[in-house]
Amino acid sequence: MAVIYFRSLVYRFATKISKKFDSVAYKGLKKYDLIIYDDLFPHPSSGFRLAEFTALLQHFKNSKIIGSAKSYAWVKTPAADHEKHVADFTENYPSLKKKIRIQKRFFNVNTKVFYCIFLNNIFDNLKWIENYQIPFIFTLYPGGGFEIEGTQSDSKLKKVLASPMFRKVIVTQKLTLDYLLDNGFCKPEQAEYIFGGVVPQSALENVFRKKQYLKDKQTLDLCFCAAKYMPKGLDKGYDVFIEAAVKLTATFDFIRFHVIGGFDANDIDVSAIADKIHFYGYQKFDGLQEIYNNMDVIVSPNRPFLLGKGAFDGFPLGTVVEAVFNGVVAVISDKLFQNTVFNDGTELVIVESNSDSIVSAIKAFIENPEKLHQMANAGKNKFLNVYSDLTQLPPRQAILQYEIDKR
Structure with missing residues (x-):
């Protein structure tokens, strides 16, 4: 009876508080080893979230x-779809049904350890984490509130990394690691550099036959895949892709262009x-495989510091990783020199974020189709190795387990 009475008090207290706030965290009777929080999970377009969080659970x-x-609006999805996405996820992973909770009133x-990805997510949860003295670990991906030399970003970083509950930050870009250490945000032993990220491994079970330029089809198919965060997609280089497409079409009639994500003919x-471009809109990550199997090149001419003063993307974008997994050659910009793993010219092609540089790279493939095929294979093999679960998951699991064992 005491337990029932206690739960009743918690419910009444949480309900009363939640009338003033969107939700309220409380320390219940059930204690977990690990609680993960995310503001988009399990949206089907975010493959890397689905892959990492499913593996951890x-x-x-x-x-x-x-x-x-909370972030559904960023991918043009009604918040009401969240419950459906949760239902779809639990149908695919019935063993995890009891492990997923929708953040509602309380x-x-x-938990022994709290984990999330992106700066905004850890910052937004910091108050209750400190109130209940829960150690936390987070992954600091580019974006999600993190900007180089951004006033708000730096303020959040200082507060998060100075928290007495902070234990470790995982960084996926050398640029991020250097920024944290050079500016004294944390100590070297508090940051773990793991290049890349956990991504879906579905390409390992590809049931579609890859179609190659000149071997299986006469068209050379170029694609662009990104979310839309600003007009004309300037940060992702969508404008540059279209400009390059117009230039290429003036000379070559057999090239086709494909746009996946938040853009359409009105942008x-x-x-x-x-007559040579097709728009797909946002796609579920598991639907990308069928599209990519008809592509030859993915163009990713993203540019830093346009979405915000210090905003930048990781290298490469997750959509590029998925494409290369499926035998598509990456033609990609790297203005901040974040590439520390891949060989330019054999495993991918690094270009400037302008149409002439892209046109030059595509022309080189037209003149030497065999180079295109060789790079597709070399890039795929290298990416599969770098982003393998065997490479990406163990260090993350070990970091979390180490902190759990201390509690």
Whole structure:
């Protein structure tokens, strides 16, 4: 009876508080080894979230994830779809059904360790984490509130990394690591550099036959895949892709262009290539495989510091990783010199974020199709090795387990 009475008090208290706030965290009777939080999970377009969080939930038996629809607007999805996405996820992973919770009026945060990705997510949860004295670890990906020399970003970083509950930050770009250490945000032993990220391994079970230029088809198919965060997609280089497409079409009639993500024919005038371009909109990550199997090159001319003063993307984008997994050659920009792993010219092609540089790279493939095929194979093999679960998951699991064992 005492337990029932206690739970009743918690419910009434949480309900009363939640009338003033969107939600309230409380320390319930059930204690977990690991609680994960995310503001987009399990949206089907975010393959890297689905891959990492699913793997962690499967690995840590006493774990759960709290998912919200806070960032659904960024991918043009109604928040009301969140419950459907949760239902779809649990249908695909029935063993994890009891491990996923939708953040509603109140939620139990009694855990040995808290984990999330992106600066905004850890910052938004910091108050209750400190109130309940819960150690936390997070991955600092580019984006999600993190900017180089950004006033708000630096303020959040200082508060998060100075927290008495902070234990470790995982960084996936050398640029990020250098920025944290050079500016004294944390000590070297508090940051773990793991290049890349956990990504879906579905390409290992590709049931579609890859179609190659001149071997299986007469068209050379170029694609662009990115979310839309600003007009004309300037940060992702969508404008540069279209400009290059117009130039290439003036000379070559057999090239086709494909746009996946948040763009359509209304963003930039494409009348000059209207019969040669196709828009797919946002896609579920598991639907990309079928599209990529008809592509030859993915163009990713993203540019830093346009979305915000210090905003930048990771190298390479997750959509590029998925494409290369499926035998598509990456033609990609790297203005911040973040590439520390891949060989330019044999495993991918690094270009400037302008149309002439892209046109030059594509022309080289047209003149030497065999080079295109060789690079597709070499890039795929290298990417599969770098982004293999065997490479990416163990160090992350070990970091979390080390902190759990201390509690």
